[in-house]
Structures are given as structure tokens and as C-alpha cells.
Amino acid sequence: MSKLRLDRLQRFQRILAENGFDCYVAGTPISMGYLAGFFEGGGERMLALFIRPEGDPAMIVPSLSRTHAETTGVVDIRDWRDGEDPGELFEQLAKEWGLTTAVIGVDDEIPAAILLRMQTALPAAxxxxxxxxxxxxxxxxxxxxxxxMREAAQVAEKAFDAVLPLLRPEMTEHEVTLLLQKAMLDQGGQPTFCIVASGANGAEPHHSSDETPLREGDVLVVDWGCSVNHYLSDITRTIALGDPGQEAKDVYSVVLEAHLAARNAIRPGVPAEEIDAAARKVIEDAGFGDRFIHRTGHGIGMMGHEPPMIVRGNAKPLVEGQCFSVEPGIYLPGKFGVRIENIVTVTSAGHESLNGEPPRELTVVAV
Incomplete structure (x- = not known):
């Protein structure tokens, strides 16, 4: 059965035509997977789906990937063996498609060696x-x-619920990470990332979990996600291991208010930057404006970070069906951080959260 998604392919062909492109080189598993159900990467080998504004696509693949490529339903598949120059296949395709002086779009993450080989073949393109x-x-x-995406979100949350009662002082961040990853696997997801940042480490938004032991009274920022059927989840919860003191509870309340303010601003047609502004105003009014040091959110789907970016300067209007994170945070160096993140999708009435609602108060794990 063909995996080629003609509806998606035709939509993308219209986008190419509207933007003046003669050809597009889809060379990542995400692009090829979205259009043709082909989730295989070529690494250093030339493996790509070639698309023009009209007509059927073509593929150039290593011979070891040909059988897999044939499941896509793409008819024009050209394969090459190790030791041969796949650039010659591209040269022939370019000649047939009339690409000598064409405008050719490429995936952002295509390997440089492959792009340079194509540029050598078509110096006037x-x-x-x-x-x-x-x-x-x-x-x-x-x-x-x-x-x-809903299923991926549920897997991530069930995993967290399973791990939360297991947390104890002297466990390390790395140990908690492993517990979460195993729990996501047990729930049927494929772990994609996990950040466990305890105490002062929580003031580093992208802290890399290490052997830091958890201490009683620590505030923990836990940011994790998984993949289900090639679509991703991403969620952040902030908890405390024993009583962290009033300051942490107060900061949590500010971040929660900012999170909810941003979500309340979501509806089709609203500029993305207004969602960021809604969250930022709450944090600025509370006196922590300089400690909110990143954008409010990022798009998500097959990629962990994709448009729309929920950030100052992005005036593009929100569109129904978009999915993105809402994750304001406050980071106090040497003390702790607080971040609350849900994934939402824009609906005609406003938005739907793909995650359960964050706790109204800072969760304190008894020790």
C-alpha cells in the first residue's frame, strides 16, 4: 500500500509554486516522512525526495534503502551503490527536469557535503x-x-505520575532521568529528552541532568517528552522535595498566573507575539522581568521546535490547528528556577491543552 500522502504533497507543491521555487530537496526523515511515510535518514549518503511544483516526485536513494523506498508509492526511484557517485543521478534528474538555472529549495538540515555536490552539478542554479x-x-x-500528540502527552504525564512518589533525597538528577525514560517506554512512548534540574541547577533552563544529588527542600524543574507515531510531547512541571520555603511557592504562583494569562490570549488571528506579551506582563509586574530569559513558547509536532515561535517580534497571526508550548519561567541564579509548560493547539474557540492542567500550587513531595 502506498504511503505517499497526495493531499500533503499537492499542498506543498502549491506552496512551492506560490514562492517561486522550481524544485525542493526533502532530505530529512521528517520531511520525507510527512510527505511519503519514509522515516529514514541517509546520514552521509545521498537520500532525498525531489519535488517540483507540478508532476510526480522522484527519489535518489542508496541501494540498501531501495526496498524501503518502494513502499512509498513513488514511481521514479533511482538508486546507487556505495563507491558510486550519487551526484551523477542528480545531474541526470536535473537535466530531465530542466533545472539548469532553477531556484531549488532544500531542507534546512541537509548535509553540507550533499548540498555542495548538487551545487557543483548545477553551478547556475x-x-x-x-x-x-x-x-x-x-x-x-x-x-x-x-x-x-495527545497520546504522546498522556504517555509523558502517566510516566511522571509513576515516578513522582519514588523521589527521595540523595537520588541524583541522572537517576530520576533514567526512571522517567523507563516509565515512558513502559507506557508505549519513545523517550526523546529529559531534563531534571534540582536546586540552583533549576536556574539554568537547559541544564543537562548530572550526578547532583537531590536535597530536602530542593525545587526541581522537570522538562521531558516522548514520541508516539513520530509526533512529540513536551511538558515541564516544577515540584519541591519537601518544604522549599515561601519564596519558591510565591514564584510558582507568579509563573502559573503568567502561564494562564498567555493561554487566555490564544485564539485564531492573534499575533503570536501577543501571547508572549501576556505572559511577560505578569512576570514583569511581579518584579521578575529580567529573570524571564527566553521566549514563551515554540511550535511542536514532528519536530520538537518548529514554527510558530511565541516570541516578541513574531507578528504572524495564529491559525487554527497550530500546536505550540506555553512555558513562561522565572530563574533565580544560585537559588532555583520555576517553569510551567503545556502544549496547546489553537481552536476556533481559543485553544485546547493537550496536557492536564498544572497544579494550582507548588507540588511538595513528602520526604
Whole structure:
């Protein structure tokens, strides 16, 4: 059965035509997977799906990937063996498609050696980074995509619920990370990342979990996610291991208010930056404006970070079906951090949270 998604392919072809592109080179598992159900990366080998504004696509693949490529339903598949130059296959395809002086878009993450080989083959063509076009095609999630993202969110939350009662002083951040990863696997998800940041480490938004032991009274920022059917979850919860004191509880209340203010501003047509502004105003009014040191959110789907970015300066209006994080935070160096993150999707009435609601008060784990 063909995996090629003609509806998505045709939508993307219209985007190429509207933006003046003669060809697009989809060379990442996400791009090829979205359009053709082909979630395989070539690494250093040339493996790509070639798309033009009209007509059927083509693939250039290593011979070891040909059988897999044939399941896509793409008819024009050209394979090469190790030791051969796949650039010659591209040269032939370019000749057939008339790409000598074409404008050719490429995935943002295509390997440099492969791009340079194509540029050598077509010195008069204009190659342009065009991952934003692929992101535009994927930006409004379909019902099946939302279903996978809801499931991924549920897997992540069930895993956290299973691990939370196990937390004890002297466990290390790394040990908690391993527990969460195993719990996500047990729930049927594929772990993609996990940050456990305790105490002062929580003031580093992208802390890399290490052997720091948990201490009684620590505030923990836990940021984790998994993949289900190629779609991702991403959630952050802030908890305390024993009583952390009033300051942490007060900061948590401010961040929660900012989180809810941002979500209350979500509806189709609202500029993305207004969501950021709503969260930022709450934190600034509380006197912590300089400690909110990142954007309020990022898009998510097959990629962990994709458009729309919920950040000052992004005036693009929200569109129904978009999915993104809402994750304001306050970070106090040498003390602790607090971040609260849910994934939401824009609906006609406002938004739907794919995660359960964050606790109204800082969760304190008894020790």
C-alpha cells in the first residue's frame, strides 16, 4: 500500500509554486516522512525526495534503502551503490527536469557535503534554505496528528505520575532521568529528552541532568517528552522535595498566573507575539522581568521546535490547528528556577491543552 500522502504533497507543491521555487530537496526523515511515510535518514549518503511544483516526485536513494523506498508509492526511484557517485543521478534528474538555472529549495538540515555536490552539478542554479516552506505545510495539524500528540502527552504525564512518589533525597538528577525514560517506554512512548534540574541547577533552563544529588527542600524543574507515531510531547512541571520555603511557592504562583494569562490570549488571528506579551506582563509586574530569559513558547509536532515561535517580534497571526508550548519561567541564579509548560493547539474557540492542567500550587513531595 502506498504511503505517499497526495493531499500533503499537492499542498506543498502549491506552496512551492506560490514562492517561486522550481524544485525542493526533502532530505530529512521528517520531511520525507510527512510527505511519503519514509522515516529514514541517509546520514552521509545521498537520500532525498525531489519535488517540483507540478508532476510526480522522484527519489535518489542508496541501494540498501531501495526496498524501503518502494513502499512509498513513488514511481521514479533511482538508486546507487556505495563507491558510486550519487551526484551523477542528480545531474541526470536535473537535466530531465530542466533545472539548469532553477531556484531549488532544500531542507534546512541537509548535509553540507550533499548540498555542495548538487551545487557543483548545477553551478547556475540558485539553492536556497527553504525549511520554512516545509514548516508552513505542516503548521496546521490534522486530526490524526493531534491524536498522536495527545497520546504522546498522556504517555509523558502517566510516566511522571509513576515516578513522582519514588523521589527521595540523595537520588541524583541522572537517576530520576533514567526512571522517567523507563516509565515512558513502559507506557508505549519513545523517550526523546529529559531534563531534571534540582536546586540552583533549576536556574539554568537547559541544564543537562548530572550526578547532583537531590536535597530536602530542593525545587526541581522537570522538562521531558516522548514520541508516539513520530509526533512529540513536551511538558515541564516544577515540584519541591519537601518544604522549599515561601519564596519558591510565591514564584510558582507568579509563573502559573503568567502561564494562564498567555493561554487566555490564544485564539485564531492573534499575533503570536501577543501571547508572549501576556505572559511577560505578569512576570514583569511581579518584579521578575529580567529573570524571564527566553521566549514563551515554540511550535511542536514532528519536530520538537518548529514554527510558530511565541516570541516578541513574531507578528504572524495564529491559525487554527497550530500546536505550540506555553512555558513562561522565572530563574533565580544560585537559588532555583520555576517553569510551567503545556502544549496547546489553537481552536476556533481559543485553544485546547493537550496536557492536564498544572497544579494550582507548588507540588511538595513528602520526604
Amino acid at each position: 540558485l539553492f536556497k534554505a527553504a525549511g520554512d516552506l516545509m514548516a508552513e505545510a505542516r503548521i496546521s495539524k490534522e486530526a490524526e496528528e493531534l491524536a498522536a
